[in-house]
Amino acid sequence: xxxxxxxxxxxxxxxxxxxxxxxxxxxxxxxxxxxxxxxxxxxxxxxxxxxxxxxxxxxxxxxxxxxxxxxxxxxxxxxxxxxxxxxxxxxxxxxxxxxxxxxxxxxxxxxxxxxxxxxxxxxxxxxxxxxxxxxxxxxxxxxxxxxxxxxxxxxxxxxxxxxxxxxxxxxxxxxxxxxxxxxxxxxxxxxxxxxxxxxxxxxxxxxxxxxxxxxxxxxxxxxxxxxxxxxxxxxxxxxxxxxxxxxxxxxxxxxxxxxxxxxxxxxxx
Amino acid sequence: xxxxxxxxxxxxxxxxxxxxxxxxxxxxxxxxxxxxxxxxxxxxxxxxxxxxxxxxxxxxxxxxxxxxxxxxxxxxxxxxxxxxxxxxxxxxxxxxxxxxxxxxxxxxxxxxxxxxxxxxxxxxxxxxxxxxxxxxxxxxxxxxxxxxxxxxxxxxxxxxxxxxxxxxxxxxxxxxxxxxxxxxxxxxxxxxxxxxxxxxxxxxxxxxxxxxxxxxxxxxxxxxxxxxxxxxxxxxxxxxxxxxxxxxxxxxxxxxxxxxxxxxxxxxx
Numbered sequence: 199x200x201x202x203x204x205x206x207x208x209x210x211x212x213x214x215x216x217x218x219x220x221x222x223x224x225x226x227x228x229x230x231x232x233x234x235x236x237x238x239x240x241x242x243x244x245x246x247x248x249x250x251x252x253x254x255x256x257x258x259x260x261x262x263x264x265x266x267x268x269x270x271x272x273x274x275x276x277x278x279x280x281x282x283x284x285x286x287x288x289x290x291x292x293x294x295x296x297x298x299x300x301x302x303x304x305x306x307x308x309x310x311x312x313x314x315x316x317x318x319x320x321x322x323x324x325x326x327x328x329x330x331x332x333x334x335x336x337x338x339x340x341x342x343x344x345x346x347x348x349x350x351x352x353x354x355x356x357x358x359x360x361x362x363x364x365x366x367x368x369x370x371x372x373x374x375x376x377x378x379x380x381x382x383x384x385x386x387x388x389x390x391x392x393x394x395x396x397x398x399x400x401x402x403x404x405x406x407x408x409x410x411x412x413x414x415x416x417x418x419x420x421x422x423x424x425x426x427x428x429x430x431x432x433x434x435x436x437x438x439x440x441x442x443x444x445x446x447x448x449x450x451x452x453x454x455x456x457x458x459x460x461x462x463x464x465x466x467x
Numbered sequence: 468x469x470x471x472x473x474x475x476x477x478x479x480x481x482x483x484x485x486x487x488x489x490x491x492x493x494x495x496x497x498x499x500x501x502x503x504x505x506x507x508x509x510x511x512x513x514x515x516x517x518x519x520x521x522x523x524x525x526x527x528x529x530x531x532x533x534x535x536x537x538x539x540x541x542x543x544x545x546x547x548x549x550x551x552x553x554x555x556x557x558x559x560x561x562x563x564x565x566x567x568x569x570x571x572x573x574x575x576x577x578x579x580x581x582x583x584x585x586x587x588x589x590x591x592x593x594x595x596x597x598x599x600x601x602x603x604x605x606x607x608x609x610x611x612x613x614x615x616x617x618x619x620x621x622x623x624x625x626x627x628x629x630x631x632x633x634x635x636x637x638x639x640x641x642x643x644x645x646x647x648x649x650x651x652x653x654x655x656x657x658x659x660x661x662x663x664x665x666x667x668x669x670x671x672x673x674x675x676x677x678x679x680x681x682x683x684x685x686x687x688x689x690x691x692x693x694x695x696x697x698x699x700x701x702x703x704x705x706x707x708x709x710x711x712x713x714x715x716x717x718x719x720x721x722x723x724x725x726x727x728x729x730x731x732x733x734x735x736x
Contacts, residue, residue, distance in 0.1 A: 237506045242711070243709045344616050347616040348613065438515075
């Protein structure tokens with residue numbers, strides 16, 4: 199299995215930040231990525247539907263012979279992980295547990311904030327994971343449904359984005375958080391805005407970085423890393439090639455995607 | 468066929484504004500509605516995928532014995548209408564042609580603005596329909612991808628929404644439009660904001676109203692209207708019952724949905 203690729207799925211292109219981190223932290227590993235761009239976003243959908251979609255994506259990755267599966271999507275990680283672990287014969291890694299652990303390691307005053315889609319925050323997954331870790335005294339959670347559309351519109355430096363972030367950060371600031379978990383793959387692109395609004399006293403935890411670190415740990419344990427000096431292979435699949443796809447994908451991957459294959463997962467009965 | 472219901476589909480809950488208008492303009496007609504809430508939004512997806520989804524929704528409505536099909540979704544109307552007309556044995560009505568006709572009837576200076584999702588505006592459907600009508604001299608089109616999320620977040624009166632609308636309206640104002648087509652079912656909920664930003668000199672054309680009027684015209688022509696005094700029947704189907712569903716649906720329908728049935732359209736092969 200050591201020569202097998204790591205499978206990564208996401209509701210869309212946001213999970214490419216996890217691919218970028220794996221490439222940086224584990225440059226020898228091959229990757230198969232699936233982005234469910236035909237049904238994105240997952241953040242406002244019901245848990246039942248997100249679980250059904252996640253299983254379809256995991257099945258596709260398993261058919262490509264992956265040695266582990268990373269649910270890069272925070273919403274999918276929040277609600278689908280138990281179902282995926284039961285369903286998959288390979289290890290499944292979500293972004294919640296790694297993100298929560300990184301936040302707990304960072305906080306000094308024990309007051310941790312977490313932001314995400316409505317689905318992620320409603321599930322309580324981050325809140326539960328954080329509350330189980332020593333040193334975390336309080337968790338302040340805030341859904342931020344407008345941030346994904348703002349990032350996809352490309353308004354990363356726009357004054358309106360700053361105003362929206364200020365609005366969402368109000369309850370987190372008033373509770374005195376010193377650490378904020380960016381619980382959505384889109385949010386790291388707004389790090390400069392969060393930094394300006396929250397000030398230098400608040401540490402930002404990137405769930406993509408934490409997830410890649412968790413993959414690296416797992417490769418040292420029960421899953422074999424990629425041997426030798428062979429060049430890694432990256433394969434990208436999506437369920438739709440939407441408008442502005444390359445432009446938006448590049449924002450997350452940090453480079454253009456040379457080749458992307460479209461696969462229709464959802465079919466009428 | 469006169470006793471058969473009118474079928475209406477949309478990518479989500481926005482098309483409920485068309486249901487509301489049909490209820491107002493044609494109180495005797497029964498309606499079957501399908502909202503593809505598991506795969507919403509369509510606005511940023513590729514034309515091929517939107518056509519595939521639209522055909523699935525039309526098939527479902529046809530299985531319920533509808534006498535005509537209304538594509539309430541502007542994005543679906545923009546790209547799928549020829550495919551649907553070929554595919555469906557009953558008349559198909561979109562929102563583009565009715566909206567364009569209403570705008571042409573309203574404009575005095577011949578300069579018409581149109582706003583919509585990226586998919587609707589990129590398709591050029593409104594622009595082509597408007598340019599074919601006498602009295603229209605110029606069409607100014609502007610995609611507004613942030614407005615749907617702002618409406619769904621419920622920030623209808625929020626200062627940030629006004630700022631976003633101001634930003635999107637800049638090119639339309641500088642071109643001197645006197646009529647604006649609200650080319651997305653979500654936008655009529657922002658009519659007060661558009662009114663404030665554009666001033667009383669600009670007429671707002673609601674595509675839901677125009678589509679309902681087109682249905683009424685068609686019922687006087689080749690499709691029979693509902694006879695007698697029988698109470699109309701409304702049936703609502705969705706592909707997902709997402710978070711905050713009733714709250715958001717109520718905003719569009721103007722009342723709560725008493726009974727909604729979930730149907731899984733997209734299935735793994």
